[in-house]
Amino acid sequence: xxxxxxxxxxxxxxxxxxxxxxxxxxxxxxxxxxxxxxxxxxxxxxxxxxxxxxxxxxxxxxxxxxxxxxxxxxxxxxxxxxxxxxxxxxxxxxxxxxxxxxxxxxxxxxxxxxxxxxxxxxxxxxxxxxxxxxxxxxxxxxxxxxxxxxxxxxxxxxxxxxxxxxxxxxxxxxxxxxxxxxxxxxxxxxxxxxxxxxxxxxxxxxxxxxxx
Amino acid sequence: xxxxxxxxxxxxxxxxxxxxxxxxxxxxxxxxxxxxxxxxxxxxxxxxxxxxxxxxxxxxxxxxxxxxxxxxxxxxxxxxxxxxxxxxxxxxxxxxxxxxxxxxxxxxxxxxxxxxxxxxxxxxxxxxxxxxxxxxxxxxxxxxxxxxxxxxxxxxxxxxxxxxxxxxxxxxxxxxxxxxxxxxxxxxxxxxxxxxxxxxxxxxxxxxxxxx
Numbered sequence: 158x159x160x161x162x163x164x165x166x167x168x169x170x171x172x173x174x175x176x177x178x179x180x181x182x183x184x185x186x187x188x189x190x191x192x193x194x195x196x197x198x199x200x201x202x203x204x205x206x207x208x209x210x211x212x213x214x215x216x217x218x219x220x221x222x223x224x225x226x227x228x229x230x231x232x233x234x235x236x237x238x239x240x241x242x243x244x245x246x247x248x249x250x251x252x253x254x255x256x257x258x259x260x261x262x263x264x265x266x267x268x269x270x271x272x273x274x275x276x277x278x279x280x281x282x283x284x285x286x287x288x289x290x291x292x293x294x295x296x297x298x299x300x301x302x303x304x305x306x307x308x309x310x311x312x313x314x315x316x317x318x319x320x321x322x323x324x325x326x327x328x329x330x331x332x333x334x335x336x337x338x339x340x341x342x343x344x345x346x347x348x349x350x351x352x353x354x355x356x357x358x359x360x361x362x363x364x365x366x367x368x369x
Numbered sequence: 370x371x372x373x374x375x376x377x378x379x380x381x382x383x384x385x386x387x388x389x390x391x392x393x394x395x396x397x398x399x400x401x402x403x404x405x406x407x408x409x410x411x412x413x414x415x416x417x418x419x420x421x422x423x424x425x426x427x428x429x430x431x432x433x434x435x436x437x438x439x440x441x442x443x444x445x446x447x448x449x450x451x452x453x454x455x456x457x458x459x460x461x462x463x464x465x466x467x468x469x470x471x472x473x474x475x476x477x478x479x480x481x482x483x484x485x486x487x488x489x490x491x492x493x494x495x496x497x498x499x500x501x502x503x504x505x506x507x508x509x510x511x512x513x514x515x516x517x518x519x520x521x522x523x524x525x526x527x528x529x530x531x532x533x534x535x536x537x538x539x540x541x542x543x544x545x546x547x548x549x550x551x552x553x554x555x556x557x558x559x560x561x562x563x564x565x566x567x568x569x570x571x572x573x574x575x576x577x578x579x580x581x
Contacts, residue, residue: 203564209544210516349442
Protein backbone atom coordinates (compact mmCIF):
# COMPACT_ATOMS: atom_id res chain seq x y z
CA UNK A 158 0.00 0.00 0.00
CA UNK A 159 1.37 3.37 -1.08
CA UNK A 160 1.27 6.10 1.56
CA UNK A 161 -0.87 9.12 0.85
CA UNK A 162 2.16 11.34 0.43
CA UNK A 163 5.90 10.92 -0.08
CA UNK A 164 8.23 13.35 1.65
CA UNK A 165 11.81 13.59 0.43
CA UNK A 166 14.99 14.93 1.91
CA UNK A 167 16.76 17.22 -0.59
CA UNK A 168 20.57 17.25 -0.31
CA UNK A 169 22.08 13.88 -1.18
CA UNK A 170 18.65 12.29 -1.66
CA UNK A 171 17.14 14.09 -4.67
CA UNK A 172 20.09 16.38 -5.39
CA UNK A 173 23.64 15.18 -5.96
CA UNK A 174 26.12 17.36 -4.10
CA UNK A 175 28.99 16.08 -6.26
CA UNK A 176 29.27 19.40 -8.12
CA UNK A 177 30.19 21.11 -4.85
CA UNK A 178 33.11 18.71 -4.43
CA UNK A 179 34.15 19.28 -8.05
CA UNK A 180 34.20 23.05 -7.53
CA UNK A 181 36.24 22.60 -4.32
CA UNK A 182 38.74 20.63 -6.39
CA UNK A 183 38.91 23.30 -9.08
CA UNK A 184 39.55 25.99 -6.43
CA UNK A 185 42.20 23.96 -4.56
CA UNK A 186 43.58 21.17 -6.76
CA UNK A 187 44.36 18.02 -4.81
CA UNK A 188 42.33 19.19 -1.79
CA UNK A 189 38.77 19.02 -3.14
CA UNK A 190 37.74 15.68 -1.70
CA UNK A 191 39.20 16.39 1.75
CA UNK A 192 37.68 19.86 1.88
CA UNK A 193 34.23 18.84 0.72
CA UNK A 194 34.11 15.97 3.24
CA UNK A 195 35.15 18.19 6.13
CA UNK A 196 32.77 20.93 4.97
CA UNK A 197 29.81 18.53 4.88
CA UNK A 198 30.71 17.02 8.27
CA UNK A 199 31.01 20.46 9.91
CA UNK A 200 27.83 21.68 8.21
CA UNK A 201 25.89 18.85 9.84
CA UNK A 202 27.66 19.18 13.21
CA UNK A 203 26.79 22.85 13.33
CA UNK A 204 23.11 22.12 12.62
CA UNK A 205 23.01 19.70 15.55
CA UNK A 206 25.06 21.84 17.92
CA UNK A 207 23.16 25.05 17.16
CA UNK A 208 19.84 23.23 17.54
CA UNK A 209 20.88 21.96 20.97
CA UNK A 210 22.29 25.37 21.93
CA UNK A 211 18.96 26.92 20.86
CA UNK A 212 20.97 29.24 18.59
CA UNK A 213 19.43 28.59 15.21
CA UNK A 214 20.70 30.40 12.13
CA UNK A 215 19.60 29.59 8.55
CA UNK A 216 21.22 26.66 6.79
CA UNK A 217 22.86 29.02 4.30
CA UNK A 218 24.68 30.69 7.21
CA UNK A 219 25.65 27.36 8.78
CA UNK A 220 26.99 26.28 5.39
CA UNK A 221 29.14 29.42 5.04
CA UNK A 222 30.43 29.09 8.60
CA UNK A 223 31.30 25.43 8.04
CA UNK A 224 33.19 26.33 4.85
CA UNK A 225 35.18 29.06 6.62
CA UNK A 226 36.09 26.66 9.43
CA UNK A 227 37.05 23.89 7.02
CA UNK A 228 39.29 26.13 4.90
CA UNK A 229 41.05 27.41 8.02
CA UNK A 230 41.59 23.84 9.24
CA UNK A 231 43.14 22.81 5.92
CA UNK A 232 45.04 26.13 5.63
CA UNK A 233 43.33 27.05 2.37
CA UNK A 234 42.85 30.73 1.67
CA UNK A 235 39.19 31.46 0.90
CA UNK A 236 38.33 34.58 -1.08
CA UNK A 237 34.88 36.15 -1.09
CA UNK A 238 34.55 35.19 -4.77
CA UNK A 239 35.36 31.54 -3.97
CA UNK A 240 32.85 31.52 -1.08
CA UNK A 241 30.15 32.94 -3.35
CA UNK A 242 31.02 30.54 -6.15
CA UNK A 243 30.79 27.54 -3.84
CA UNK A 244 27.55 28.75 -2.28
CA UNK A 245 26.19 29.30 -5.78
CA UNK A 246 26.61 25.58 -6.46
CA UNK A 247 23.99 24.91 -3.79
CA UNK A 248 21.27 26.51 -5.91
CA UNK A 249 22.31 24.62 -9.06
CA UNK A 250 22.79 21.04 -7.91
CA UNK A 251 22.01 18.26 -10.38
CA UNK A 252 19.20 15.82 -9.68
CA UNK A 253 20.18 12.16 -9.46
CA UNK A 254 19.40 10.63 -12.87
CA UNK A 255 16.37 8.59 -11.72
CA UNK A 256 14.64 11.39 -9.79
CA UNK A 257 12.51 13.17 -12.41
CA UNK A 258 10.97 10.01 -13.88
CA UNK A 259 10.44 8.45 -10.43
CA UNK A 260 8.56 11.48 -9.16
CA UNK A 261 6.53 11.68 -12.36
CA UNK A 262 5.52 8.03 -11.99
CA UNK A 263 4.48 8.48 -8.35
CA UNK A 264 0.80 9.34 -8.24
CA UNK A 265 0.77 10.33 -4.54
CA UNK A 266 1.37 13.83 -3.26
CA UNK A 267 5.07 14.70 -3.08
CA UNK A 268 6.98 17.16 -0.94
CA UNK A 269 10.50 18.10 0.10
CA UNK A 270 11.34 18.43 3.81
CA UNK A 271 14.77 19.98 4.14
CA UNK A 272 17.18 21.67 6.52
CA UNK A 273 17.80 24.10 3.64
CA UNK A 274 16.69 27.65 4.27
CA UNK A 275 14.32 29.18 1.68
CA UNK A 276 17.04 31.50 0.32
CA UNK A 277 18.93 28.50 -1.11
CA UNK A 278 16.27 25.76 -1.18
CA UNK A 279 13.62 27.52 -3.27
CA UNK A 280 15.98 28.60 -6.10
CA UNK A 281 17.41 25.05 -6.16
CA UNK A 282 13.99 23.46 -6.62
CA UNK A 283 13.01 26.03 -9.23
CA UNK A 284 16.26 25.65 -11.19
CA UNK A 285 15.89 21.87 -11.22
CA UNK A 286 12.37 22.02 -12.67
CA UNK A 287 11.01 19.54 -10.13
CA UNK A 288 7.21 19.58 -9.66
CA UNK A 289 6.16 19.17 -6.02
CA UNK A 290 3.08 19.76 -3.91
CA UNK A 291 5.11 21.42 -1.14
CA UNK A 292 8.65 22.51 -0.37
CA UNK A 293 8.96 22.54 3.41
CA UNK A 294 11.93 24.09 5.20
CA UNK A 295 12.79 23.69 8.88
CA UNK A 296 13.44 27.43 8.86
CA UNK A 297 10.04 28.35 10.28
CA UNK A 298 10.69 26.14 13.32
CA UNK A 299 14.22 27.42 13.96
CA UNK A 300 15.51 23.92 14.68
CA UNK A 301 17.15 21.34 12.42
CA UNK A 302 16.66 17.61 11.78
CA UNK A 303 16.32 15.13 13.46
CA UNK A 304 14.12 17.01 16.00
CA UNK A 305 10.64 15.43 15.97
CA UNK A 306 8.90 18.77 15.42
CA UNK A 307 10.58 18.92 12.00
CA UNK A 308 8.87 15.71 10.86
CA UNK A 309 5.65 16.86 12.50
CA UNK A 310 5.82 19.98 10.32
CA UNK A 311 5.34 17.79 7.25
CA UNK A 312 2.21 16.28 8.82
CA UNK A 313 0.82 19.76 9.49
CA UNK A 314 1.64 21.07 6.03
CA UNK A 315 0.31 18.02 4.16
CA UNK A 316 -2.62 17.40 6.54
CA UNK A 317 -1.93 13.67 6.68
CA UNK A 318 0.00 11.28 8.90
CA UNK A 319 0.15 8.66 6.16
CA UNK A 320 3.58 9.68 4.94
CA UNK A 321 6.45 7.72 3.39
CA UNK A 322 9.68 9.50 4.23
CA UNK A 323 12.68 9.10 1.95
CA UNK A 324 16.26 10.08 2.79
CA UNK A 325 19.77 9.02 1.90
CA UNK A 326 21.00 10.29 5.27
CA UNK A 327 20.56 7.37 7.63
CA UNK A 328 20.28 9.51 10.77
CA UNK A 329 17.55 11.57 9.04
CA UNK A 330 15.68 8.40 8.04
CA UNK A 331 15.92 7.14 11.64
CA UNK A 332 14.82 10.49 13.04
CA UNK A 333 11.73 10.21 10.84
CA UNK A 334 11.23 6.61 11.97
CA UNK A 335 11.50 7.68 15.63
CA UNK A 336 8.81 10.29 14.93
CA UNK A 337 6.57 7.64 13.41
CA UNK A 338 6.89 7.75 9.62
CA UNK A 339 7.24 4.82 7.29
CA UNK A 340 10.83 5.19 6.21
CA UNK A 341 12.82 4.44 3.07
CA UNK A 342 16.58 4.77 3.41
CA UNK A 343 18.35 5.31 0.09
CA UNK A 344 21.71 3.65 0.66
CA UNK A 345 23.54 4.36 -2.60
CA UNK A 346 26.97 3.85 -1.02
CA UNK A 347 26.32 0.58 0.83
CA UNK A 348 26.96 2.16 4.24
CA UNK A 349 26.22 0.50 7.60
CA UNK A 350 23.01 1.45 9.42
CA UNK A 351 23.49 4.06 12.10
CA UNK A 352 22.98 2.78 15.66
CA UNK A 353 20.25 5.09 16.90
CA UNK A 354 17.73 2.59 18.21
CA UNK A 355 15.62 2.36 15.03
CA UNK A 356 15.71 0.61 11.66
CA UNK A 357 14.45 1.88 8.31
CA UNK A 358 11.37 0.05 6.98
CA UNK A 359 13.05 -0.39 3.61
CA UNK A 360 16.59 0.04 2.33
CA UNK A 361 16.87 0.98 -1.35
CA UNK A 362 19.80 1.33 -3.75
CA UNK A 363 18.19 4.18 -5.65
CA UNK A 364 15.09 6.36 -5.61
CA UNK A 365 13.35 4.42 -8.42
CA UNK A 366 13.00 1.40 -6.11
CA UNK A 367 10.20 3.16 -4.22
CA UNK A 368 8.05 2.35 -7.29
CA UNK A 369 8.56 -1.40 -6.87
CA UNK B 370 39.30 37.70 39.51
CA UNK B 371 38.93 33.97 39.97
CA UNK B 372 35.40 32.61 39.63
CA UNK B 373 33.85 30.98 42.67
CA UNK B 374 34.00 27.55 41.07
CA UNK B 375 35.73 25.90 38.14
CA UNK B 376 33.81 23.32 36.15
CA UNK B 377 35.75 20.98 33.86
CA UNK B 378 34.82 18.79 30.96
CA UNK B 379 36.26 15.28 31.43
CA UNK B 380 37.16 13.46 28.19
CA UNK B 381 39.96 15.21 26.31
CA UNK B 382 40.12 18.03 28.87
CA UNK B 383 41.27 16.38 32.12
CA UNK B 384 41.59 12.84 30.76
CA UNK B 385 43.70 11.90 27.76
CA UNK B 386 41.85 9.48 25.50
CA UNK B 387 45.10 8.44 23.79
CA UNK B 388 45.09 5.02 25.47
CA UNK B 389 41.82 4.20 23.69
CA UNK B 390 43.51 4.83 20.34
CA UNK B 391 46.50 2.74 21.42
CA UNK B 392 44.25 -0.18 22.30
CA UNK B 393 42.44 0.15 18.95
CA UNK B 394 45.83 -0.10 17.27
CA UNK B 395 46.79 -3.18 19.27
CA UNK B 396 43.47 -4.86 18.31
CA UNK B 397 43.73 -3.93 14.60
CA UNK B 398 47.31 -3.05 13.67
CA UNK B 399 47.50 -0.24 11.10
CA UNK B 400 43.85 0.74 11.68
CA UNK B 401 43.98 2.20 15.20
CA UNK B 402 44.13 5.89 14.29
CA UNK B 403 41.39 5.66 11.66
CA UNK B 404 39.12 3.61 13.92
CA UNK B 405 39.55 5.79 17.00
CA UNK B 406 38.88 8.97 14.97
CA UNK B 407 35.72 7.54 13.42
CA UNK B 408 34.61 6.13 16.78
CA UNK B 409 35.00 9.51 18.50
CA UNK B 410 33.24 11.33 15.65
CA UNK B 411 30.29 8.90 15.70
CA UNK B 412 30.13 8.94 19.49
CA UNK B 413 29.61 12.71 19.42
CA UNK B 414 27.22 12.61 16.45
CA UNK B 415 25.05 10.09 18.24
CA UNK B 416 24.92 12.28 21.38
CA UNK B 417 23.67 15.22 19.30
CA UNK B 418 21.29 13.20 17.15
CA UNK B 419 19.77 11.29 20.05
CA UNK B 420 19.37 14.50 22.03
CA UNK B 421 17.49 16.09 19.12
CA UNK B 422 15.43 12.92 18.57
CA UNK B 423 14.58 12.95 22.30
CA UNK B 424 15.87 9.38 22.47
CA UNK B 425 18.53 9.61 25.15
CA UNK B 426 20.54 6.58 26.17
CA UNK B 427 23.54 6.67 28.55
CA UNK B 428 26.91 7.69 27.14
CA UNK B 429 28.27 4.21 27.73
CA UNK B 430 25.59 2.85 25.36
CA UNK B 431 26.24 5.57 22.77
CA UNK B 432 29.94 4.73 22.96
CA UNK B 433 29.32 1.01 22.37
CA UNK B 434 26.94 1.76 19.49
CA UNK B 435 29.45 4.13 17.89
CA UNK B 436 32.19 1.48 18.16
CA UNK B 437 30.00 -1.17 16.54
CA UNK B 438 29.14 1.20 13.70
CA UNK B 439 32.76 2.23 13.20
CA UNK B 440 34.06 -1.34 13.09
CA UNK B 441 31.39 -2.26 10.55
CA UNK B 442 32.32 0.75 8.40
CA UNK B 443 35.99 -0.22 8.42
CA UNK B 444 35.17 -3.93 8.02
CA UNK B 445 36.88 -4.87 11.29
CA UNK B 446 35.49 -7.83 13.17
CA UNK B 447 34.69 -6.86 16.75
CA UNK B 448 34.53 -9.59 19.39
CA UNK B 449 32.76 -9.18 22.71
CA UNK B 450 36.14 -9.36 24.45
CA UNK B 451 37.50 -6.54 22.27
CA UNK B 452 34.42 -4.41 22.93
CA UNK B 453 34.77 -4.95 26.68
CA UNK B 454 38.51 -4.29 26.57
CA UNK B 455 38.02 -1.02 24.70
CA UNK B 456 35.18 0.09 26.98
CA UNK B 457 37.37 -0.78 29.96
CA UNK B 458 39.89 1.83 28.79
CA UNK B 459 37.25 4.49 29.44
CA UNK B 460 37.40 3.86 33.18
CA UNK B 461 41.20 3.90 33.26
CA UNK B 462 42.18 6.94 31.19
CA UNK B 463 45.32 8.82 32.17
CA UNK B 464 45.11 12.40 33.39
CA UNK B 465 47.03 14.96 31.34
CA UNK B 466 50.34 15.53 33.16
CA UNK B 467 49.51 19.04 34.44
CA UNK B 468 46.03 18.20 35.79
CA UNK B 469 46.68 17.01 39.35
CA UNK B 470 48.99 19.88 40.35
CA UNK B 471 46.76 22.47 38.62
CA UNK B 472 43.68 21.32 40.49
CA UNK B 473 45.60 21.16 43.77
CA UNK B 474 46.79 24.73 43.28
CA UNK B 475 43.29 26.03 42.51
CA UNK B 476 41.69 27.17 45.74
CA UNK B 477 38.16 27.51 44.30
CA UNK B 478 35.57 24.78 44.28
CA UNK B 479 36.08 22.32 41.42
CA UNK B 480 33.69 20.03 39.59
CA UNK B 481 33.41 17.85 36.50
CA UNK B 482 30.46 18.33 34.12
CA UNK B 483 30.44 15.48 31.63
CA UNK B 484 28.39 13.66 29.03
CA UNK B 485 29.73 10.51 30.67
CA UNK B 486 27.16 8.34 32.38
CA UNK B 487 27.80 7.46 36.04
CA UNK B 488 28.59 3.82 35.19
CA UNK B 489 31.79 4.87 33.40
CA UNK B 490 32.41 8.38 34.76
CA UNK B 491 32.48 7.61 38.48
CA UNK B 492 34.97 4.70 38.25
CA UNK B 493 37.18 6.85 36.02
CA UNK B 494 37.32 9.69 38.53
CA UNK B 495 37.89 7.27 41.39
CA UNK B 496 40.65 5.38 39.57
CA UNK B 497 42.44 8.62 38.73
CA UNK B 498 42.49 9.80 42.35
CA UNK B 499 41.26 13.27 41.45
CA UNK B 500 39.72 15.26 44.34
CA UNK B 501 36.63 17.21 43.33
CA UNK B 502 33.69 18.90 45.02
CA UNK B 503 31.21 17.41 42.54
CA UNK B 504 31.08 15.02 39.60
CA UNK B 505 28.07 16.02 37.53
CA UNK B 506 26.71 13.85 34.72
CA UNK B 507 24.15 14.90 32.11
CA UNK B 508 22.52 11.55 32.76
CA UNK B 509 19.90 12.89 35.16
CA UNK B 510 18.69 15.33 32.47
CA UNK B 511 18.59 12.74 29.66
CA UNK B 512 20.09 15.18 27.17
CA UNK B 513 23.69 15.78 26.11
CA UNK B 514 25.91 18.85 25.68
CA UNK B 515 25.64 21.56 24.36
CA UNK B 516 22.00 21.89 25.52
CA UNK B 517 21.76 24.89 27.90
CA UNK B 518 20.06 22.86 30.62
CA UNK B 519 23.29 20.85 30.95
CA UNK B 520 25.29 23.94 31.90
CA UNK B 521 22.43 25.10 34.10
CA UNK B 522 22.73 21.80 36.00
CA UNK B 523 26.18 22.87 37.18
CA UNK B 524 24.70 26.13 38.52
CA UNK B 525 22.04 24.19 40.41
CA UNK B 526 24.48 21.63 41.83
CA UNK B 527 27.11 24.19 42.86
CA UNK B 528 24.61 26.87 43.92
CA UNK B 529 26.52 29.63 42.14
CA UNK B 530 26.45 31.30 38.73
CA UNK B 531 30.02 32.52 39.12
CA UNK B 532 31.55 29.62 37.21
CA UNK B 533 34.62 29.32 35.02
CA UNK B 534 34.01 26.53 32.50
CA UNK B 535 36.98 24.68 31.02
CA UNK B 536 36.85 22.39 27.99
CA UNK B 537 39.14 21.24 25.21
CA UNK B 538 36.11 20.65 22.98
CA UNK B 539 35.51 23.98 21.29
CA UNK B 540 31.79 23.34 20.67
CA UNK B 541 31.39 22.49 24.39
CA UNK B 542 33.19 25.68 25.42
CA UNK B 543 30.95 27.69 23.08
CA UNK B 544 27.82 25.96 24.35
CA UNK B 545 28.85 27.01 27.87
CA UNK B 546 29.55 30.54 26.61
CA UNK B 547 26.12 30.65 24.96
CA UNK B 548 24.60 29.64 28.31
CA UNK B 549 26.49 32.45 30.07
CA UNK B 550 29.63 31.01 31.65
CA UNK B 551 33.10 32.48 31.59
CA UNK B 552 34.85 30.10 29.27
CA UNK B 553 38.38 28.75 28.93
CA UNK B 554 39.05 26.74 25.77
CA UNK B 555 42.04 24.39 26.11
CA UNK B 556 43.37 24.28 22.56
CA UNK B 557 46.23 21.79 22.85
CA UNK B 558 46.19 21.00 19.13
CA UNK B 559 46.11 24.56 17.75
CA UNK B 560 42.72 24.00 16.08
CA UNK B 561 40.57 26.77 14.55
CA UNK B 562 37.67 28.14 16.59
CA UNK B 563 34.32 26.62 15.72
CA UNK B 564 31.89 29.02 14.02
CA UNK B 565 28.93 28.87 16.39
CA UNK B 566 28.35 32.56 17.02
CA UNK B 567 30.43 32.78 20.21
CA UNK B 568 34.09 33.11 21.22
CA UNK B 569 35.83 31.65 24.27
CA UNK B 570 36.91 34.25 26.86
CA UNK B 571 40.39 32.74 26.98
CA UNK B 572 42.27 30.24 24.83
CA UNK B 573 44.91 28.20 26.67
CA UNK B 574 47.58 25.73 25.53
CA UNK B 575 47.24 23.60 28.66
CA UNK B 576 45.23 23.38 31.85
CA UNK B 577 47.96 24.94 34.02
CA UNK B 578 47.46 28.29 32.26
CA UNK B 579 44.23 28.81 34.19
CA UNK B 580 46.48 29.56 37.18
CA UNK B 581 48.15 32.51 35.39
